[in-house]
Amino acid sequence: MNDESRSRRPRDVAASRRTLLAALGAGVGAGALGLPGPAAAAGPGTWTNPTRGTLTSGYKTPSRPGHLGWDVAAAQGTPVYAAAAGTVRDIRTGSYPGDQTSGPLPGRTGNSVHLNHVDSFFTYYGHLHRVLVSPGQQISCGQLIGLMGTTGNSTGPHLHFEIHRPRLTSTDPRVFLANRGISLGSTAPLGSTGWPSVSGGTGWVQRTIQYLLRGRGVSVVVDGYFGPGTASAVRTFQSGRGLHADGLVGPITWTALILPVQQGSSGDGVRAAQTALNARGAALLVDGAFGAVSAAAARSFQSANGLLADGQVGPLTWSVLV
Ligand SMILES: [Zn+2]
Structure with a gap:
Protein backbone atom coordinates (compact mmCIF):
# COMPACT_ATOMS: atom_id res chain seq x y z
CA MET A 1 0.00 0.00 0.00
CA ASN A 2 1.24 3.39 -0.88
CA ASP A 3 1.30 6.23 1.54
CA GLU A 4 3.70 8.68 3.00
CA SER A 5 4.86 8.76 6.55
CA ARG A 6 4.07 11.87 8.45
CA SER A 7 6.61 14.18 9.87
CA ARG A 8 5.38 15.17 13.28
CA ARG A 9 6.11 18.42 14.96
CA PRO A 10 7.27 18.28 18.57
CA ARG A 11 4.40 18.31 20.97
CA ASP A 12 3.93 19.76 24.40
CA VAL A 13 4.25 16.61 26.45
CA ALA A 14 3.39 18.31 29.72
CA ALA A 15 0.25 19.76 28.19
CA SER A 16 -0.74 16.36 26.91
CA ARG A 17 -0.40 14.92 30.41
CA ARG A 18 -2.49 17.75 31.82
CA THR A 19 -5.13 17.04 29.20
CA LEU A 20 -5.20 13.38 30.13
CA LEU A 21 -5.45 14.15 33.84
CA ALA A 22 -8.18 16.70 33.21
CA ALA A 23 -10.09 14.25 31.06
CA LEU A 24 -9.96 11.66 33.81
CA GLY A 25 -11.37 14.13 36.29
CA ALA A 26 -10.46 15.52 39.69
CA GLY A 27 -9.52 13.11 42.42
CA VAL A 28 -7.48 10.85 40.20
CA GLY A 29 -3.92 11.65 41.13
CA ALA A 30 -0.84 11.23 39.05
CA GLY A 31 0.26 8.44 41.36
CA ALA A 32 -2.85 6.41 40.68
CA LEU A 33 -2.31 6.80 36.96
CA GLY A 34 1.34 5.98 37.16
CA LEU A 35 2.15 9.45 35.85
CA PRO A 36 4.52 10.97 35.15
CA GLY A 37 7.28 8.43 35.86
CA PRO A 38 8.49 6.07 33.17
CA ALA A 39 8.05 3.06 35.47
CA ALA A 40 4.39 2.81 34.56
CA ALA A 41 5.05 2.45 30.84
CA ALA A 42 2.40 0.24 29.36
CA GLY A 43 3.23 -3.38 30.01
CA PRO A 44 1.83 -6.79 29.14
CA GLY A 45 -1.92 -6.94 28.92
CA THR A 46 -2.48 -3.27 28.26
CA TRP A 47 -2.10 -3.37 24.46
CA THR A 48 -4.17 -5.07 21.81
CA ASN A 49 -4.29 -5.60 18.07
CA PRO A 50 -5.61 -2.47 16.30
CA THR A 51 -7.10 -4.42 13.41
CA ARG A 52 -7.00 -7.64 11.43
CA GLY A 53 -5.61 -8.03 7.94
CA THR A 54 -2.56 -8.61 5.79
CA LEU A 55 0.73 -6.85 6.52
CA THR A 56 1.62 -5.02 3.32
CA SER A 57 4.36 -2.54 4.19
CA GLY A 58 6.79 -2.43 7.06
CA TYR A 59 8.44 0.04 9.40
CA LYS A 60 11.39 1.96 7.92
CA THR A 61 12.03 -0.49 5.10
CA PRO A 62 15.08 0.06 2.86
CA SER A 63 12.83 1.33 0.07
CA ARG A 64 10.77 3.49 2.44
CA PRO A 65 13.07 4.58 5.28
CA GLY A 66 10.64 7.35 6.24
CA HIS A 67 7.71 4.99 6.70
CA LEU A 68 7.17 5.18 10.45
CA GLY A 69 4.50 2.51 10.81
CA TRP A 70 3.08 -0.73 9.48
CA ASP A 71 0.33 -1.04 6.88
CA VAL A 72 -2.36 -3.65 7.52
CA ALA A 73 -4.72 -4.23 4.59
CA ALA A 74 -8.26 -5.62 4.67
CA ALA A 75 -11.67 -4.71 3.27
CA GLN A 76 -12.95 -1.14 3.51
CA GLY A 77 -15.01 -0.87 6.67
CA THR A 78 -12.94 -3.37 8.66
CA PRO A 79 -13.05 -2.29 12.33
CA VAL A 80 -10.08 -0.39 13.72
CA TYR A 81 -9.58 -0.50 17.48
CA ALA A 82 -7.59 1.50 20.01
CA ALA A 83 -4.36 -0.40 20.67
CA ALA A 84 -4.36 0.85 24.26
CA ALA A 85 -6.47 2.97 26.58
CA GLY A 86 -6.07 6.71 26.25
CA THR A 87 -7.52 9.96 25.02
CA VAL A 88 -8.21 11.22 21.51
CA ARG A 89 -5.58 13.92 20.96
CA ASP A 90 -6.74 14.97 17.52
CA ILE A 91 -8.49 13.89 14.37
CA ARG A 92 -7.62 14.90 10.83
CA THR A 93 -10.29 14.70 8.16
CA GLY A 94 -10.96 16.16 4.76
CA SER A 95 -9.33 13.87 2.22
CA TYR A 96 -11.80 11.99 0.12
CA PRO A 97 -11.34 8.35 -0.85
CA GLY A 98 -8.79 8.20 -3.63
CA ASP A 99 -8.36 11.97 -3.60
CA GLN A 100 -4.73 12.83 -3.06
CA THR A 101 -5.03 16.55 -3.55
CA SER A 102 -7.85 17.89 -1.38
CA GLY A 103 -8.10 18.22 2.37
CA PRO A 104 -5.68 19.33 5.05
CA LEU A 105 -3.31 16.42 4.52
CA PRO A 106 -3.14 16.15 0.75
CA GLY A 107 -1.21 13.11 -0.34
CA ARG A 108 -0.80 11.97 3.21
CA THR A 109 -2.63 9.76 5.67
CA GLY A 110 -6.17 11.04 5.02
CA ASN A 111 -8.72 10.66 7.78
CA SER A 112 -6.70 9.84 10.85
CA VAL A 113 -6.88 9.50 14.62
CA HIS A 114 -4.13 10.24 17.13
CA LEU A 115 -4.50 8.72 20.62
CA ASN A 116 -2.48 9.73 23.68
CA HIS A 117 -1.65 7.04 26.22
CA VAL A 118 -0.08 7.06 29.67
CA ASP A 119 3.56 8.09 29.91
CA SER A 120 3.43 10.02 26.64
CA PHE A 121 3.09 7.01 24.38
CA PHE A 122 0.86 7.74 21.43
CA THR A 123 -0.60 5.77 18.56
CA TYR A 124 -1.67 6.93 15.10
CA TYR A 125 -4.26 5.41 12.76
CA GLY A 126 -4.29 6.62 9.16
CA HIS A 127 -6.35 6.32 5.94
CA LEU A 128 -9.61 5.67 7.82
CA HIS A 129 -12.88 5.50 5.92
CA ARG A 130 -14.84 6.70 8.95
CA VAL A 131 -13.70 8.15 12.26
CA LEU A 132 -15.99 7.11 15.13
CA VAL A 133 -14.52 9.10 18.02
CA SER A 134 -14.21 12.77 18.97
CA PRO A 135 -11.29 14.91 20.18
CA GLY A 136 -10.84 14.68 23.94
CA GLN A 137 -12.84 11.47 24.22
CA GLN A 138 -11.57 8.85 26.64
CA ILE A 139 -10.93 5.55 24.92
CA SER A 140 -10.59 2.08 26.41
CA CYS A 141 -8.17 -0.52 25.13
CA GLY A 142 -9.77 -2.32 22.21
CA GLN A 143 -12.53 0.25 21.70
CA LEU A 144 -13.78 0.70 18.13
CA ILE A 145 -12.40 4.04 16.91
CA GLY A 146 -12.92 3.91 13.15
CA LEU A 147 -13.33 1.92 9.98
CA MET A 148 -10.52 0.99 7.62
CA GLY A 149 -10.40 2.98 4.40
CA THR A 150 -8.18 4.39 1.70
CA THR A 151 -8.32 8.16 2.29
CA GLY A 152 -5.24 10.23 1.60
CA ASN A 153 -2.33 8.91 -0.41
CA SER A 154 -3.35 5.27 -0.61
CA THR A 155 -3.92 2.70 -3.33
CA GLY A 156 -6.32 0.45 -1.42
CA PRO A 157 -8.03 0.02 1.96
CA HIS A 158 -5.49 -0.36 4.74
CA LEU A 159 -4.62 0.92 8.18
CA HIS A 160 -1.39 2.88 8.58
CA PHE A 161 -0.48 2.28 12.23
CA GLU A 162 2.26 3.94 14.26
CA ILE A 163 3.39 3.69 17.87
CA HIS A 164 5.50 6.44 19.35
CA ARG A 165 7.42 6.15 22.56
CA PRO A 166 7.83 9.13 24.89
CA ARG A 167 9.61 12.12 23.40
CA LEU A 168 8.15 11.30 20.00
CA THR A 169 10.49 8.51 18.99
CA SER A 170 8.67 6.19 16.65
CA THR A 171 9.12 2.48 17.25
CA ASP A 172 8.41 -0.57 15.12
CA PRO A 173 4.81 -1.29 16.12
CA ARG A 174 5.01 -4.90 15.02
CA VAL A 175 7.99 -5.62 17.27
CA PHE A 176 6.54 -3.49 20.07
CA LEU A 177 3.33 -5.54 20.02
CA ALA A 178 5.17 -8.84 19.56
CA ASN A 179 7.09 -8.11 22.75
CA ARG A 180 3.70 -7.90 24.43
CA GLY A 181 2.50 -11.19 22.98
CA ILE A 182 0.43 -9.62 20.18
CA SER A 183 0.76 -10.43 16.49
CA LEU A 184 -0.06 -7.26 14.51
CA GLY A 185 -2.85 -7.86 12.01
CA SER A 186 -3.23 -11.46 13.12
CA THR A 187 -6.42 -13.10 11.99
CA ALA A 188 -6.64 -14.82 15.36
CA PRO A 189 -9.79 -13.80 17.23
CA LEU A 190 -9.52 -10.38 18.81
CA GLY A 191 -8.41 -10.68 22.38
CA SER A 192 -6.20 -13.62 21.52
CA THR A 193 -2.57 -12.94 21.04
CA GLY A 194 -1.05 -15.28 18.51
CA TRP A 195 0.59 -17.31 21.30
CA PRO A 196 -0.96 -20.68 22.14
CA SER A 197 -2.10 -21.32 25.71
CA VAL A 198 -0.58 -24.59 26.86
CA SER A 199 -1.22 -26.33 30.17
CA GLY A 200 -1.12 -29.99 29.17
CA GLY A 201 -0.96 -32.40 26.27
CA THR A 202 1.78 -34.08 24.31
CA GLY A 203 3.65 -32.84 21.26
CA TRP A 204 6.32 -30.59 19.85
CA VAL A 205 5.00 -27.40 21.48
CA GLN A 206 5.20 -29.10 24.87
CA ARG A 207 8.72 -30.33 24.05
CA THR A 208 9.67 -26.79 22.97
CA ILE A 209 8.39 -25.43 26.28
CA GLN A 210 10.43 -28.01 28.18
CA TYR A 211 13.62 -27.07 26.33
CA LEU A 212 12.94 -23.39 26.99
CA LEU A 213 12.39 -24.09 30.69
CA ARG A 214 15.73 -25.88 30.83
CA GLY A 215 17.31 -23.04 28.88
CA ARG A 216 15.97 -20.72 31.58
CA GLY A 217 17.62 -22.84 34.25
CA VAL A 218 14.53 -24.72 35.43
CA SER A 219 14.96 -28.46 35.79
CA VAL A 220 12.44 -30.52 33.81
CA VAL A 221 12.38 -33.77 31.84
CA VAL A 222 12.20 -33.17 28.07
CA ASP A 223 9.79 -35.82 26.84
CA GLY A 224 7.12 -33.79 25.05
CA TYR A 225 4.54 -34.63 27.72
CA PHE A 226 3.13 -31.65 29.66
CA GLY A 227 2.20 -33.41 32.90
CA PRO A 228 2.42 -32.45 36.59
CA GLY A 229 6.21 -32.25 36.44
CA THR A 230 6.17 -29.72 33.60
CA ALA A 231 3.34 -27.74 35.22
CA SER A 232 5.40 -27.55 38.40
CA ALA A 233 8.44 -26.40 36.40
CA VAL A 234 6.34 -23.71 34.72
CA ARG A 235 5.12 -22.49 38.12
CA THR A 236 8.72 -22.35 39.35
CA PHE A 237 9.68 -20.27 36.32
CA GLN A 238 6.67 -17.98 36.75
CA SER A 239 7.35 -17.44 40.46
CA GLY A 240 10.95 -16.56 39.73
CA ARG A 241 9.78 -13.95 37.22
CA GLY A 242 7.11 -12.44 39.46
CA LEU A 243 4.39 -13.79 37.19
CA HIS A 244 1.12 -15.35 38.28
CA ALA A 245 2.20 -18.94 39.01
CA ASP A 246 -0.67 -20.86 37.44
CA GLY A 247 1.37 -23.41 35.48
CA LEU A 248 -0.28 -22.22 32.24
CA VAL A 249 2.00 -21.11 29.39
CA GLY A 250 0.03 -18.18 27.95
CA PRO A 251 1.12 -14.96 26.20
CA ILE A 252 2.87 -13.34 29.15
CA THR A 253 4.71 -16.51 30.14
CA TRP A 254 5.68 -17.21 26.51
CA THR A 255 7.11 -13.71 26.18
CA ALA A 256 9.25 -14.25 29.29
CA LEU A 257 10.16 -17.84 28.41
ZN1 LIG B 1 1.72 3.30 5.88
Whole structure:
Protein backbone atom coordinates (compact mmCIF):
# COMPACT_ATOMS: atom_id res chain seq x y z
CA MET A 1 0.00 0.00 0.00
CA ASN A 2 1.24 3.39 -0.88
CA ASP A 3 1.30 6.23 1.54
CA GLU A 4 3.70 8.68 3.00
CA SER A 5 4.86 8.76 6.55
CA ARG A 6 4.07 11.87 8.45
CA SER A 7 6.61 14.18 9.87
CA ARG A 8 5.38 15.17 13.28
CA ARG A 9 6.11 18.42 14.96
CA PRO A 10 7.27 18.28 18.57
CA ARG A 11 4.40 18.31 20.97
CA ASP A 12 3.93 19.76 24.40
CA VAL A 13 4.25 16.61 26.45
CA ALA A 14 3.39 18.31 29.72
CA ALA A 15 0.25 19.76 28.19
CA SER A 16 -0.74 16.36 26.91
CA ARG A 17 -0.40 14.92 30.41
CA ARG A 18 -2.49 17.75 31.82
CA THR A 19 -5.13 17.04 29.20
CA LEU A 20 -5.20 13.38 30.13
CA LEU A 21 -5.45 14.15 33.84
CA ALA A 22 -8.18 16.70 33.21
CA ALA A 23 -10.09 14.25 31.06
CA LEU A 24 -9.96 11.66 33.81
CA GLY A 25 -11.37 14.13 36.29
CA ALA A 26 -10.46 15.52 39.69
CA GLY A 27 -9.52 13.11 42.42
CA VAL A 28 -7.48 10.85 40.20
CA GLY A 29 -3.92 11.65 41.13
CA ALA A 30 -0.84 11.23 39.05
CA GLY A 31 0.26 8.44 41.36
CA ALA A 32 -2.85 6.41 40.68
CA LEU A 33 -2.31 6.80 36.96
CA GLY A 34 1.34 5.98 37.16
CA LEU A 35 2.15 9.45 35.85
CA PRO A 36 4.52 10.97 35.15
CA GLY A 37 7.28 8.43 35.86
CA PRO A 38 8.49 6.07 33.17
CA ALA A 39 8.05 3.06 35.47
CA ALA A 40 4.39 2.81 34.56
CA ALA A 41 5.05 2.45 30.84
CA ALA A 42 2.40 0.24 29.36
CA GLY A 43 3.23 -3.38 30.01
CA PRO A 44 1.83 -6.79 29.14
CA GLY A 45 -1.92 -6.94 28.92
CA THR A 46 -2.48 -3.27 28.26
CA TRP A 47 -2.10 -3.37 24.46
CA THR A 48 -4.17 -5.07 21.81
CA ASN A 49 -4.29 -5.60 18.07
CA PRO A 50 -5.61 -2.47 16.30
CA THR A 51 -7.10 -4.42 13.41
CA ARG A 52 -7.00 -7.64 11.43
CA GLY A 53 -5.61 -8.03 7.94
CA THR A 54 -2.56 -8.61 5.79
CA LEU A 55 0.73 -6.85 6.52
CA THR A 56 1.62 -5.02 3.32
CA SER A 57 4.36 -2.54 4.19
CA GLY A 58 6.79 -2.43 7.06
CA TYR A 59 8.44 0.04 9.40
CA LYS A 60 11.39 1.96 7.92
CA THR A 61 12.03 -0.49 5.10
CA PRO A 62 15.08 0.06 2.86
CA SER A 63 12.83 1.33 0.07
CA ARG A 64 10.77 3.49 2.44
CA PRO A 65 13.07 4.58 5.28
CA GLY A 66 10.64 7.35 6.24
CA HIS A 67 7.71 4.99 6.70
CA LEU A 68 7.17 5.18 10.45
CA GLY A 69 4.50 2.51 10.81
CA TRP A 70 3.08 -0.73 9.48
CA ASP A 71 0.33 -1.04 6.88
CA VAL A 72 -2.36 -3.65 7.52
CA ALA A 73 -4.72 -4.23 4.59
CA ALA A 74 -8.26 -5.62 4.67
CA ALA A 75 -11.67 -4.71 3.27
CA GLN A 76 -12.95 -1.14 3.51
CA GLY A 77 -15.01 -0.87 6.67
CA THR A 78 -12.94 -3.37 8.66
CA PRO A 79 -13.05 -2.29 12.33
CA VAL A 80 -10.08 -0.39 13.72
CA TYR A 81 -9.58 -0.50 17.48
CA ALA A 82 -7.59 1.50 20.01
CA ALA A 83 -4.36 -0.40 20.67
CA ALA A 84 -4.36 0.85 24.26
CA ALA A 85 -6.47 2.97 26.58
CA GLY A 86 -6.07 6.71 26.25
CA THR A 87 -7.52 9.96 25.02
CA VAL A 88 -8.21 11.22 21.51
CA ARG A 89 -5.58 13.92 20.96
CA ASP A 90 -6.74 14.97 17.52
CA ILE A 91 -8.49 13.89 14.37
CA ARG A 92 -7.62 14.90 10.83
CA THR A 93 -10.29 14.70 8.16
CA GLY A 94 -10.96 16.16 4.76
CA SER A 95 -9.33 13.87 2.22
CA TYR A 96 -11.80 11.99 0.12
CA PRO A 97 -11.34 8.35 -0.85
CA GLY A 98 -8.79 8.20 -3.63
CA ASP A 99 -8.36 11.97 -3.60
CA GLN A 100 -4.73 12.83 -3.06
CA THR A 101 -5.03 16.55 -3.55
CA SER A 102 -7.85 17.89 -1.38
CA GLY A 103 -8.10 18.22 2.37
CA PRO A 104 -5.68 19.33 5.05
CA LEU A 105 -3.31 16.42 4.52
CA PRO A 106 -3.14 16.15 0.75
CA GLY A 107 -1.21 13.11 -0.34
CA ARG A 108 -0.80 11.97 3.21
CA THR A 109 -2.63 9.76 5.67
CA GLY A 110 -6.17 11.04 5.02
CA ASN A 111 -8.72 10.66 7.78
CA SER A 112 -6.70 9.84 10.85
CA VAL A 113 -6.88 9.50 14.62
CA HIS A 114 -4.13 10.24 17.13
CA LEU A 115 -4.50 8.72 20.62
CA ASN A 116 -2.48 9.73 23.68
CA HIS A 117 -1.65 7.04 26.22
CA VAL A 118 -0.08 7.06 29.67
CA ASP A 119 3.56 8.09 29.91
CA SER A 120 3.43 10.02 26.64
CA PHE A 121 3.09 7.01 24.38
CA PHE A 122 0.86 7.74 21.43
CA THR A 123 -0.60 5.77 18.56
CA TYR A 124 -1.67 6.93 15.10
CA TYR A 125 -4.26 5.41 12.76
CA GLY A 126 -4.29 6.62 9.16
CA HIS A 127 -6.35 6.32 5.94
CA LEU A 128 -9.61 5.67 7.82
CA HIS A 129 -12.88 5.50 5.92
CA ARG A 130 -14.84 6.70 8.95
CA VAL A 131 -13.70 8.15 12.26
CA LEU A 132 -15.99 7.11 15.13
CA VAL A 133 -14.52 9.10 18.02
CA SER A 134 -14.21 12.77 18.97
CA PRO A 135 -11.29 14.91 20.18
CA GLY A 136 -10.84 14.68 23.94
CA GLN A 137 -12.84 11.47 24.22
CA GLN A 138 -11.57 8.85 26.64
CA ILE A 139 -10.93 5.55 24.92
CA SER A 140 -10.59 2.08 26.41
CA CYS A 141 -8.17 -0.52 25.13
CA GLY A 142 -9.77 -2.32 22.21
CA GLN A 143 -12.53 0.25 21.70
CA LEU A 144 -13.78 0.70 18.13
CA ILE A 145 -12.40 4.04 16.91
CA GLY A 146 -12.92 3.91 13.15
CA LEU A 147 -13.33 1.92 9.98
CA MET A 148 -10.52 0.99 7.62
CA GLY A 149 -10.40 2.98 4.40
CA THR A 150 -8.18 4.39 1.70
CA THR A 151 -8.32 8.16 2.29
CA GLY A 152 -5.24 10.23 1.60
CA ASN A 153 -2.33 8.91 -0.41
CA SER A 154 -3.35 5.27 -0.61
CA THR A 155 -3.92 2.70 -3.33
CA GLY A 156 -6.32 0.45 -1.42
CA PRO A 157 -8.03 0.02 1.96
CA HIS A 158 -5.49 -0.36 4.74
CA LEU A 159 -4.62 0.92 8.18
CA HIS A 160 -1.39 2.88 8.58
CA PHE A 161 -0.48 2.28 12.23
CA GLU A 162 2.26 3.94 14.26
CA ILE A 163 3.39 3.69 17.87
CA HIS A 164 5.50 6.44 19.35
CA ARG A 165 7.42 6.15 22.56
CA PRO A 166 7.83 9.13 24.89
CA ARG A 167 9.61 12.12 23.40
CA LEU A 168 8.15 11.30 20.00
CA THR A 169 10.49 8.51 18.99
CA SER A 170 8.67 6.19 16.65
CA THR A 171 9.12 2.48 17.25
CA ASP A 172 8.41 -0.57 15.12
CA PRO A 173 4.81 -1.29 16.12
CA ARG A 174 5.01 -4.90 15.02
CA VAL A 175 7.99 -5.62 17.27
CA PHE A 176 6.54 -3.49 20.07
CA LEU A 177 3.33 -5.54 20.02
CA ALA A 178 5.17 -8.84 19.56
CA ASN A 179 7.09 -8.11 22.75
CA ARG A 180 3.70 -7.90 24.43
CA GLY A 181 2.50 -11.19 22.98
CA ILE A 182 0.43 -9.62 20.18
CA SER A 183 0.76 -10.43 16.49
CA LEU A 184 -0.06 -7.26 14.51
CA GLY A 185 -2.85 -7.86 12.01
CA SER A 186 -3.23 -11.46 13.12
CA THR A 187 -6.42 -13.10 11.99
CA ALA A 188 -6.64 -14.82 15.36
CA PRO A 189 -9.79 -13.80 17.23
CA LEU A 190 -9.52 -10.38 18.81
CA GLY A 191 -8.41 -10.68 22.38
CA SER A 192 -6.20 -13.62 21.52
CA THR A 193 -2.57 -12.94 21.04
CA GLY A 194 -1.05 -15.28 18.51
CA TRP A 195 0.59 -17.31 21.30
CA PRO A 196 -0.96 -20.68 22.14
CA SER A 197 -2.10 -21.32 25.71
CA VAL A 198 -0.58 -24.59 26.86
CA SER A 199 -1.22 -26.33 30.17
CA GLY A 200 -1.12 -29.99 29.17
CA GLY A 201 -0.96 -32.40 26.27
CA THR A 202 1.78 -34.08 24.31
CA GLY A 203 3.65 -32.84 21.26
CA TRP A 204 6.32 -30.59 19.85
CA VAL A 205 5.00 -27.40 21.48
CA GLN A 206 5.20 -29.10 24.87
CA ARG A 207 8.72 -30.33 24.05
CA THR A 208 9.67 -26.79 22.97
CA ILE A 209 8.39 -25.43 26.28
CA GLN A 210 10.43 -28.01 28.18
CA TYR A 211 13.62 -27.07 26.33
CA LEU A 212 12.94 -23.39 26.99
CA LEU A 213 12.39 -24.09 30.69
CA ARG A 214 15.73 -25.88 30.83
CA GLY A 215 17.31 -23.04 28.88
CA ARG A 216 15.97 -20.72 31.58
CA GLY A 217 17.62 -22.84 34.25
CA VAL A 218 14.53 -24.72 35.43
CA SER A 219 14.96 -28.46 35.79
CA VAL A 220 12.44 -30.52 33.81
CA VAL A 221 12.38 -33.77 31.84
CA VAL A 222 12.20 -33.17 28.07
CA ASP A 223 9.79 -35.82 26.84
CA GLY A 224 7.12 -33.79 25.05
CA TYR A 225 4.54 -34.63 27.72
CA PHE A 226 3.13 -31.65 29.66
CA GLY A 227 2.20 -33.41 32.90
CA PRO A 228 2.42 -32.45 36.59
CA GLY A 229 6.21 -32.25 36.44
CA THR A 230 6.17 -29.72 33.60
CA ALA A 231 3.34 -27.74 35.22
CA SER A 232 5.40 -27.55 38.40
CA ALA A 233 8.44 -26.40 36.40
CA VAL A 234 6.34 -23.71 34.72
CA ARG A 235 5.12 -22.49 38.12
CA THR A 236 8.72 -22.35 39.35
CA PHE A 237 9.68 -20.27 36.32
CA GLN A 238 6.67 -17.98 36.75
CA SER A 239 7.35 -17.44 40.46
CA GLY A 240 10.95 -16.56 39.73
CA ARG A 241 9.78 -13.95 37.22
CA GLY A 242 7.11 -12.44 39.46
CA LEU A 243 4.39 -13.79 37.19
CA HIS A 244 1.12 -15.35 38.28
CA ALA A 245 2.20 -18.94 39.01
CA ASP A 246 -0.67 -20.86 37.44
CA GLY A 247 1.37 -23.41 35.48
CA LEU A 248 -0.28 -22.22 32.24
CA VAL A 249 2.00 -21.11 29.39
CA GLY A 250 0.03 -18.18 27.95
CA PRO A 251 1.12 -14.96 26.20
CA ILE A 252 2.87 -13.34 29.15
CA THR A 253 4.71 -16.51 30.14
CA TRP A 254 5.68 -17.21 26.51
CA THR A 255 7.11 -13.71 26.18
CA ALA A 256 9.25 -14.25 29.29
CA LEU A 257 10.16 -17.84 28.41
CA ILE A 258 11.40 -17.61 24.82
CA LEU A 259 15.13 -17.34 24.23
CA PRO A 260 16.55 -15.34 21.31
CA VAL A 261 18.61 -17.57 19.05
CA GLN A 262 20.91 -16.75 16.15
CA GLN A 263 23.83 -18.30 14.33
CA GLY A 264 26.47 -19.17 16.90
CA SER A 265 23.96 -19.67 19.74
CA SER A 266 24.02 -22.95 21.63
CA GLY A 267 22.12 -24.75 24.36
CA ASP A 268 18.55 -25.62 25.18
CA GLY A 269 17.17 -22.42 23.67
CA VAL A 270 18.61 -23.63 20.37
CA ARG A 271 17.13 -27.12 20.91
CA ALA A 272 13.75 -25.41 21.45
CA ALA A 273 14.07 -23.43 18.22
CA GLN A 274 15.28 -26.48 16.28
CA THR A 275 12.33 -28.50 17.60
CA ALA A 276 9.86 -25.81 16.53
CA LEU A 277 11.52 -25.31 13.12
CA ASN A 278 11.34 -29.07 12.53
CA ALA A 279 7.64 -28.99 13.37
CA ARG A 280 7.33 -26.27 10.71
CA GLY A 281 8.97 -28.35 8.00
CA ALA A 282 12.72 -28.18 8.66
CA ALA A 283 14.79 -31.33 9.09
CA LEU A 284 17.38 -30.23 11.60
CA LEU A 285 19.41 -32.32 13.97
CA VAL A 286 18.29 -31.15 17.43
CA ASP A 287 21.83 -30.77 18.71
CA GLY A 288 21.71 -27.42 20.49
CA ALA A 289 24.16 -25.79 18.07
CA PHE A 290 22.64 -23.09 15.85
CA GLY A 291 24.92 -23.21 12.83
CA ALA A 292 24.54 -22.23 9.20
CA VAL A 293 22.00 -24.97 8.45
CA SER A 294 19.75 -23.93 11.34
CA ALA A 295 20.07 -20.27 10.39
CA ALA A 296 19.09 -21.12 6.81
CA ALA A 297 16.06 -23.03 8.10
CA ALA A 298 15.09 -20.01 10.19
CA ARG A 299 15.43 -17.69 7.17
CA SER A 300 13.34 -20.06 5.08
CA PHE A 301 10.60 -20.11 7.74
CA GLN A 302 10.73 -16.33 8.03
CA SER A 303 10.46 -15.82 4.27
CA ALA A 304 7.48 -18.15 4.07
CA ASN A 305 5.72 -16.21 6.83
CA GLY A 306 6.34 -12.65 5.75
CA LEU A 307 8.98 -12.00 8.38
CA LEU A 308 12.33 -10.28 7.90
CA ALA A 309 14.56 -13.18 6.83
CA ASP A 310 17.55 -12.46 9.08
CA GLY A 311 17.88 -16.00 10.47
CA GLN A 312 17.48 -14.69 14.01
CA VAL A 313 14.75 -16.26 16.11
CA GLY A 314 13.52 -13.33 18.19
CA PRO A 315 10.15 -12.58 19.81
CA LEU A 316 8.33 -12.00 16.53
CA THR A 317 9.63 -15.16 14.88
CA TRP A 318 9.00 -17.16 18.04
CA SER A 319 5.39 -15.94 18.17
CA VAL A 320 4.80 -17.20 14.63
CA LEU A 321 6.78 -20.43 15.17
CA VAL A 322 4.68 -21.71 18.06
ZN1 LIG B 1 1.72 3.30 5.88
